[in-house]
Amino acid sequence: MRAYLIRRLWQGAVAVLGALLIVFVAQRLAGDPVALLLPMDASEEDFAAMREALGLDRPLPVQFLVFLRDAFTGDFGESYQWQAPAMPLLLERLPATLELALAGLAFALLLAVPLGVMSAVYRGRWVDRLAKVLALMGQAMPGFWVGLLLILFLAVRLQWLPAFGRDGPLHLVLPAVALGWYPVAAMTRTLRSSMLDILDSDYIRTGRVMGLPERTVIWRYALRNAAVPLATMIGVYFANMLGGAFVIEVVFAWPGVGRAVVDAVFARDFPVVQAGVVLSAVIFVVVNLLVDLSYGFIDPRIRHA
Amino acid sequence: MPERREARVPVVSCVVLGLVLLCAVAGPWFAPHEASEIALAESMTPPFWRSGGSLDYPLGTDMLGRDILSRIIAGARVSVTVAVYAIALSGGIGAALGISAGYFGGIVDAVISRLIDIQMSIPAIPLAMLFAAVLPPGEGMVITIIVLTYWTWYARIVRGEVLSLRERDFITVAKVAGVSSPMILIRHLTPNVLNSLLVLATLQFGSVIVFEAGLSFLGLGIQPPQVSWGGMLADGRNFIEVAWWLITMPGLAIMASCLASNLLGDWLRDTFDPKRRIT
Numbered sequence: 001m002r003a004y005l006i007r008r009l010w011q012g013a014v015a016v017l018g019a020l021l022i023v024f025v026a027q028r029l030a031g032d033p034v035a036l037l038l039p040m041d042a043s044e045e046d047f048a049a050m051r052e053a054l055g056l057d058r059p060l061p062v063q064f065l066v067f068l069r070d071a072f073t074g075d076f077g078e079s080y081q082w083q084a085p086a087m088p089l090l091l092e093r094l095p096a097t098l099e100l101a102l103a104g105l106a107f108a109l110l111l112a113v114p115l116g117v118m119s120a121v122y123r124g125r126w127v128d129r130l131a132k133v134l135a136l137m138g139q140a141m142p143g144f145w146v147g148l149l150l151i152l153f154l155a156v157r158l159q160w161l162p163a164f165g166r167d168g169p170l171h172l173v174l175p176a177v178a179l180g181w182y183p184v185a186a187m188t189r190t191l192r193s194s195m196l197d198i199l200d201s202d203y204i205r206t207g208r209v210m211g212l213p214e215r216t217v218i219w220r221y222a223l224r225n226a227a228v229p230l231a232t233m234i235g236v237y238f239a240n241m242l243g244g245a246f247v248i249e250v251v252f253a254w255p256g257v258g259r260a261v262v263d264a265v266f267a268r269d270f271p272v273v274q275a276g277v278v279l280s281a282v283i284f285v286v287v288n289l290l291v292d293l294s295y296g297f298i299d300p301r302i303r304h305a
Numbered sequence: 306m307p308e309r310r311e312a313r314v315p316v317v318s319c320v321v322l323g324l325v326l327l328c329a330v331a332g333p334w335f336a337p338h339e340a341s342e343i344a345l346a347e348s349m350t351p352p353f354w355r356s357g358g359s360l361d362y363p364l365g366t367d368m369l370g371r372d373i374l375s376r377i378i379a380g381a382r383v384s385v386t387v388a389v390y391a392i393a394l395s396g397g398i399g400a401a402l403g404i405s406a407g408y409f410g411g412i413v414d415a416v417i418s419r420l421i422d423i424q425m426s427i428p429a430i431p432l433a434m435l436f437a438a439v440l441p442p443g444e445g446m447v448i449t450i451i452v453l454t455y456w457t458w459y460a461r462i463v464r465g466e467v468l469s470l471r472e473r474d475f476i477t478v479a480k481v482a483g484v485s486s487p488m489i490l491i492r493h494l495t496p497n498v499l500n501s502l503l504v505l506a507t508l509q510f511g512s513v514i515v516f517e518a519g520l521s522f523l524g525l526g527i528q529p530p531q532v533s534w535g536g537m538l539a540d541g542r543n544f545i546e547v548a549w550w551l552i553t554m555p556g557l558a559i560m561a562s563c564l565a566s567n568l569l570g571d572w573l574r575d576t577f578d579p580k581r582r583i584t
Binding site for chain 2: 011012014015016018019022023026027029030136137139140141142144145148149151152156239240242243244246247250251258261262264265266268270273274276277280281284285288
């Protein structure tokens with residue numbers, strides 16, 4: 001377990017380092033930052049002075065190390081648009097994004113768990129077919145389009161729910177559905193197939209023979225084991241939702257990290273874009289690490305392996 | 306466990322994909338209007354089955370009176386162009402790296418596997434933002450971003466397959482017979498992973514269309530005056546209260562193409578790998 005933990009931590013560190021390297025290289029590709037910072041009529045000496053001040057005259061590996069040092073303290077420079085440090089700007093918006101992603105995950109599970117269980121129990125019946133159709137649709141309908149349709153029908157036509165902004169739990173509903181839409185398909189299929197395996201196993205048969213009510217057998221004993229593969233997927237999907245939130249936030253004018261980064265791309269506000277990419281990579285790595293470590297809690301059989 | 310019937314050829318999927326390809330190749334020949342033809346007098350015409358609609362503009366018009374159907378046909382061209390280049394490049398690069406990693410092992414495998422890990426630990430959309438901020442927008446940028454995101458799909462799966470193929474007798478025999486490494490890679494390994502590549506490419510088609518639409522919707526992908534489905538949705542979004550067809554029609558085009566390619570991909574996978582047929 002200890003060796004495994006160390007290996008996973010090391011992998012996570014390599015991944016974050018890789019993300020930082022990509023961000024650094026992209027920054028160099030973006031062109032000369034000095035040209036952006038200085039007025040058009042600046043002299044050659046001004047340029048040289050500015051380069052020296054920013055450390056751009058030093059060799060690239062040294063620049064990368066400086067970049068790393070700053071990155072570890074969360075310093076990605078000042079936003080050109082807001083004249084404020086980039087990372088804190090995004091961290092301020094992180095709760096909104098996490099809230100949205102958690103709500104999206106909750107919606108996905110709320111739909112996927114009953115659907116997955118029912119379609120295994122009633123294999124080949126209408127629930128199973130419905131789940132299959134939903135799964136196919138889920139993968140073919142991009143979340144942002146689902147979002148637009150939700151706005152059209154539930155906000156504009158029926159006026160049941162608000163469409164834009166973040167102002168109370170009702171505002172969370174439509175964006176969460178749009179964001180949680182996509183993983184429902186995969187979650188349902190995963191749960192269905194693990195349920196099918198489990199329902200075939202000896203201990204379930206024993207339970208039935210002992211005369212336990214079918215409801216208890218399915219929801220209490222079968223689901224608990226069948227949920228393990230699903231649980232391992234949740235982290236990946238949660239992390240992906242944080243990325244997917246970038247687009248959904250724009251659709252619903254949700255004041256989160258994603259929208260800030262998209263705005264920054266348009267404004268060529270590079271420090272904010274960089275901070276956003278590194279932030280999402282770090283969250284992604286940490287979430288996946290936590291999921292890996294939690295296997296033991298979810299399924300005690302793995303602890304001894 | 307009862308076995309499922311032999312899956313039928315997904316005719317509808319093939320027809321839909323054929324239609325999309327036809328629009329991409331020959332769209333300008335049969336589109337009722339020029340995609341960018343502005344007719345302000347006809348602006349916001351609803352689809353033909355609604356009152357006020359006409360068969361001149363079967364799916365209605367947008368705020369500038371441009372024909373939605375013609376624009377969807379024109380958008381197919383962009384989507385397919387992007388998808389074809391992106392699939393060919395990411396498939397080629399991914400497969401080459403995957404085969405090398407699986408066959409050579411050791412340091413080559415370690416480096417490529419680490420690259421895959423790193424790539425996969427950065428969520429695709431934020432990474433796309435990074436490149437969108439750096440590269441000049443347009444088709445080239447979209448293709449680059451997609452290739453950078455998707456090569457791992459191919460590399461991972463191909464690597465896994467080659468790892469098991471490598472141990473098979475026919476490869477050992479080839480090695481003993483003195484066949485050179487490049488020759489083994491090209492003549493003996495590549496044909497054995499072609500099935501998987503074809504399945505992945507088919508599935509990727511739908512995925513790329515959605516990805517490109519997302520980027521273009523954000524305004525970071527295909528730029529006007531070029532027509533893209535995602536861009537049409539972005540335009541239509543501002544008129545969501547008055548013209549529902551602006552955001553439904555292009556979305557349906559995206560959904561239909563993606564659904565068709567997913568169904569076809571699943572069918573191909575089941576056909577190539579009978580073990581998977583039992584679900």
